[in-house]
Amino acid sequence: MENPIVELKGVNHTFTMGMGQKLKVLSDIDFALYPDEIVALLGPSGSGKSTCLRIMAGLLKPSDGEVLVDGKRLDGANPWMSMVFQSYALLPWLTVFENVALGLEPHNLPKAEVRTRVKKAIDLVGLEGFEEAYPKELSGGMKQRVGVARALVMERPIICLDEPFSALDVLSAETLRAEILNIWLSKKTQTKSMVLVTHNITEAAAFAKRIFVMGTNPGHLRVSIKNDLPYPRDERSSGFKSLVNNIHDVITQAIIPDTPEWVPPALAGTSIETLPAVPLNELIGLLEFIAARGGQGDSFAISKELGKDFGQVLFLAKAAELLDFVDTPKNAIVLTDFGKRFIQGDVNVRKRVLHEALKQLKLSQLLEAKLREADHLALSIEIVLEHMREWLPNENAQAVLDTLIQWGRYGELFGYNDDTKEIYLDVGQENA
Amino acid sequence: MFSHHDQTSPEGTRREPMTMYRHPPHKRAFGWPDLLVLAVVAALIYGLMGLARQWVGGAHFFVNIDLAPSALPKYAFFSLMRAVAAYFLSLGFTFVYGYIAAKSKHTERVMIPMLDILQSIPVLGFLPGLVLGMIAVFPNNNVGLELACIIMIFTGQAWNMTFGFYQSLKSVPAELREVSRVIRLSWWEKVKFIELPFSAISLAWNSLMSMAGGWFFLTVCESFTLGSRRFQLPGIGSYMAAAIEQKNHRAEVYGVLAMCLVIIFCDFVIWRPVMTWVRKFQMEEIQEEVADLPFVTTLLRESWLVRRLKLIMKRRERRRNAPLGASAFQSGTTPAAGTTARLTYEIRSRMRRQKIFDTNLLDLLAKLGTPLTIVVCVWGGTRLWEAVRTLTPHDWRLIWGSVGLTLARVAFALVFGSLWAIPVGILIGLSPRLTRFFQPIIQVAASFPAPMLYPIVTAALLKSGLGFHWGSAVLMMLGAQWYVLFNVLAGAMGVTRDLKDSLKLIGVGGFTRWWRLYLPAAFPAMLTGWVTASGGAWNASIVAEYLQYEGGIMTAAGIGSMISKATDAGNFPMLAGCLAAMVITVVGLNSTFWRWLHDLAETRFRFER
Incomplete structure (x- = not known):
């Protein structure tokens, strides 16, 4: 096998937040990119895939570990890479032509040469005739074509694609995806390899020869899946479908495992489950959807029908399972009796059921106990946050607390007063 | 129309992003925060x-000024109270003028252009007339002189606030207006629940700007000469004037320090808490990270006394709202039975009240307002015409020549101020760490009334051999440069990480990166800075071209010194001619040159949201 062109060795990264707080976003990443391949980093938001990409590109220095480009240690921006951004990163005051030409700026080429090279790149992405247009006159799909043309004109061996299709509508995304793949397959350009960052499974399966599934808290490479399907890939072929299912299984096992993670007996009574940060209305929406389809469904089918990201549906299912509203055997989501009671009731019944469900959660039990100890049943948000960090040292305490407050408000268990910045115990139900 | 009043968000954003919540306030019973609150009340x-x-x-x-530093707190307090009184006057004016202009289509057409003119008038030119008039009304005490001073400060504060409020009222989203109609809010409820909250952020920002502008006028108005009469009110501006007159350099330093302290004090005690508070009126949900809470907010939140007071107020409010079942709504439970009847009653009585207020009051205001404004305009116009008619063509040549000279100085001040302010502003704005450190400092510097430093800087300028002709342009730059710096800094903060990253990866560095990315990205903010700075420079010309310096008067030819000279000589026709020429120039520049740049910035250089 050839030598890797880019390599990450034992990379860790930690962000320093305000007030000296540290958040670990990447843990022990070992990764290699070889010539003539497309690799996808697939994972939910917060899995550090964009951070990983920026470290490869030399835009971010990792806290620990090293980046090798062609066997040599990388220092500063990676001269082998160009990048396409989700936000396009175009300069609004330059025309399409000038934006693409910006990619050649450091070379100080003669004008005629710049012209031919920019023309070629613009032709490749199908933007002929738009050279004099300004970015704001273009649709999202066209803007991203300018972004791609700018990456191509630089003629570097690697192109990084950072969620390049996420901001586009479905049709534009699909067209552009096929075109980028065609450009790479045609070998008309200097591009040898590409790294795609995405949270879309089909996208990864259509593009990549190797798919790295990333996990969260902190971000890590969970598993690597080989994809030897020949290009161009047919999404309706059985091979493609079984690959997608395979990826689904991997992700499902990661998010809602059938066998609970093993916990040391000494800690068994004390382990605290975190809350996935999902909005309550979406959770209720999912439950209603399942209830309307006879009380169960396949998680992938549901995500397709809802037009929602698969990972997001899994997080919703995980939250519902935590509240005992659903069971998740294999890839299925099945409404429990408790969940049925919740979803069939009116608002007041739902509030009561959620109240009961929350009372069973270890985390809300702990918080309730703390609030009962407190003066007038209320605690300032900072104190609660500190407890949260103690109880869930590996989590983003802020996000968990936001979720807990949202659920607690609906279930009338907790309340939050933004004027006093206090979380209080809602004792309305006890008095009634 | 677009000059001083669009300091709402992005260019104005100054608070530093950090984390969502702040340090834990440890709630205690009666303790030092309460003592501090009590001490402040007593003082x-x-x-x-x-x-x-x-x-x-x-x-x-004419009050003799005590140059001992121990007298400074008293003077600072007097000055601060003048500024505060003027501010409340401005606020009242803002509400009335802005509301009528926004609500009545007829008056709007007259009131808004008039506001634009008022904003470009060098108000300092009116000081003498105002002072003499006020003293005639209150001959036996200082009320007249104090009021004159306060009104002068008011004229430096009110316009941009009024513009901001008017624009907020005009931009209340249609849905909110429809909602208020559907639930039949009364006139006052609409103001209270929709219009005031909606305009809170713009009002707070413009208030901050206005207070800063107010200091400028304050220092000029506290001590001045009218022909042979001298007027001096006890205050920090007079202290500085006296120190300079007596060449007491130590006192000069004390005066500058005291002024800085007052500005920092206002920032800490008034503006930071206010800015934190108005954030809750933000309409869009921006993922904005919030800085540590300002000290005073924490203090008020921690004080046992204040918390008690709040609790009592809240209980009273709850009792008042009880019939409507509002508290029940707020706590999220369903309203208790029996409230429906009360609700119906409440709605009926509301409908009655609304009729009286909503239609009649506004109509009345509009009906009274339009003719009144027209009468004032016609009267003012004829008076001006009568005065100006006596001027000879030679006078006019002199006036327009002077306008040209001052225009050159304003341009000089902007160009040379920008030469350092733009690069420094961008450098600071690109680094969150530097921004966190420098932004409050720049804000204080921008608020500092430059006229206090004029004599000191003039001494240095004369020593360096630069004549007063260009020296006065340097004086004008002194105040103007900060607006450019401040706005460019805020503009540079808006350059996204993706943009920086993409140029870094391409390998575009150094000068090209500045030319291609940073300068164009900061351009809209830069323009806001220039417009504000040029307005300030025109106004400053009245003091900067005609400076009381070590007992004598330094003059530089220009429209500012001409206005001051005409004022001193009581030459009313000349004064009117000069003011008219200056207004025409400033308004003309605003609606041509700056308008053109503004449109360019909006169409080409704005990032899409």
């Missing part, structure tokens, strides 16, 4: 008593 009462004595304790049009 305020004592100070106000002194203020009352100064106002009505007999006429002292």
Whole structure:
């Protein structure tokens, strides 16, 4: 096998937040990119895939570990890479032509040469005739074509694609995806390899020869899946479908495992489950959807029908399972009796059921106990946050607390007063 | 139309992003925060008593200033109270003028252009007439002189606030207006629940700007000469004037330090808490990270006394709202039975009240307002015409020549101020760490009234051999440069990480990166800075071209010195001619040159949201 062109060795990264707080976003990443391949980093938001990409590109220095480009240690921006951004990163005051030409700026080429090279790149992405247009006159799909043309004109061996299709509508995304793949397959350009960052499974399966599934808290490479399907890939072929299912299984096992993670007996009574940060209305929406389809469904089918990201549906299912509203055997989501009671009731019944469900959660039990100890049943948000960090040292305490407050408000268990910045115990139900 | 009043968000954003929540306030019973609150209240009462004595304790049009540093707190307090009084006057004016202009289509057409003109008028030119008039009304005490000073400060504060408020009222989203109609909010409820909250952020930002502008006028108005008469009110501006007159350099330093302290004090005690508070009126949900809470907010939140007071107020409010079942709604439970009848009653009585207020009051205001404005305009116009008619063509040549000279100085001040302010502003704005450190400092510097430094800087300029002709342009730059710096900094903060990353990866560095990315990205903010700075420079010309310096007067030819000279000589036709020429120039520049740049910035250089 050839030598890797880019390599990450034992990379860790930690962000320093305000007030000296540290958040670990990447843990022990070992990764290699070889010539003539497309690799996808697939994972939910917060899995550090964009951070990983920026470290490869030399835009971010990792806290620990090293980046090798062609066997040599990388220092500063990676001269082998160009990048396409989700936000396009175009300069609004330059025309399409000038934006693409910006990619050649450091070379100080003669004008005629710049012209031919920019023309070629613009032709490749199908933007002929738009050279004099300004970015704001273009649709999202066209803007991203300018972004791609700018990456191509630089003629570097690697192109990084950072969620390049996420901001586009479905049709534009699909067209552009096929075109980028065609450009790479045609070998008309200097591009040898590409790294795609995405949270879309089909996208990864259509593009990549190797798919790295990333996990969260902190971000890590969970598993690597080989994809030897020949290009161009047919999404309706059985091979493609079984690959997608395979990826689904991997992700499902990661998010809602059938066998609970093993916990040391000494800690068994004390382990605290975190809350996935999902909005309550979406959770209720999912439950209603399942209830309307006879009380169960396949998680992938549901995500397709809802037009929602698969990972997001899994997080919703995980939250519902935590509240005992659903069971998740294999890839299925099945409404429990408790969940049925919740979803069939009116608002007041739902509030009561959620109240009961929350009372069973270890985390809300702990918080309730703390609030009962407190003066007038209320605690300032900072104190609660500190407890949260103690109880869930590996989590983003802020996000968990936001979720807990949202659920607690609906279930009338907790309340939050933004004027006093206090979380209080809602004792309305006890008095009634 | 677009000059000083669009300091709402992005260019104005100054608070530094950090984390969502702040340090834990450890709630305690009665303790040091309460003592501090009590001490402040006591000091305020004592100070106000002194203020009352100064106002009505007999006429002292010229107060001898005590240059001992121990007298400074008293002077600073008097000055601060003048600025605060003027601010509340401005606020009242803003509400009335802005509301009528926004609500009545007829008056709007007259009121808004008039506001634009008022904003470009060098108000300092009116000081003498105002002072003499006020003293004639209150000959036996200092009320007249104090009021004249306060009104002068008011004229430096009110316009941009009014513009901001008017624009907020005009931009209340249609849905909100429809909602208020559907639930039949009364006139007052609409103001209270929709219009005031909606305009809170713009009002707070413009208030901050106005207070800063107010200091400029304050220092000029506290001590001045009218022909052979001298007027001096006890205050920090007079202290500085006296120090310079007596060449007491130590006192000059004390004066500057005291002014800085007052500005920092206002920033800490008033503006930071206010800015934190208005954030809750933000309409869009921006993922904005919030800085640590300002000290005073924490203090008020921690004080046992204040918390008690709040609790009592809240209980009273709850009792008042009880019939509507509002508290039940707020706590999220369903309203208790029996409230429906009360609700119906409440709605009916609301409908009655609404009729009286909503239609009649506004109509009345509009009906009264339109003719009144027209009468004032016609009267003012004829008076001006009568005055100006006596001017000879030679006078006019002189006037327009002077306008040209001052225009050159304004341009000089902007160009040379920008030469350092733009690169420095961008450098600071690109680094969150530097921004966190420098932004409050720049804000204080921008608020500092430059005229206090004029004599000191003039001494240095004369020593360096640069004549006063260009030296006065340097004086104008002194105040103007900060607006450019401040706005460019805010503009540079808006350059996204993706943009920086993409150029870094391409390998575009150094000068090209500045030319291609940073400068164009900061351009819209830069423009806001220039417009504000040029407005300030025109106004400053009246002091900067005609400076009382070590007993004598330094003059540089220009429209500012001409206005001051005409004022001193009581030459009303000349004064009117000069003011008219200056207004025409400033308004003309605003609606041509700046308008053109503004449109360019909006169409080409704005990032899409």
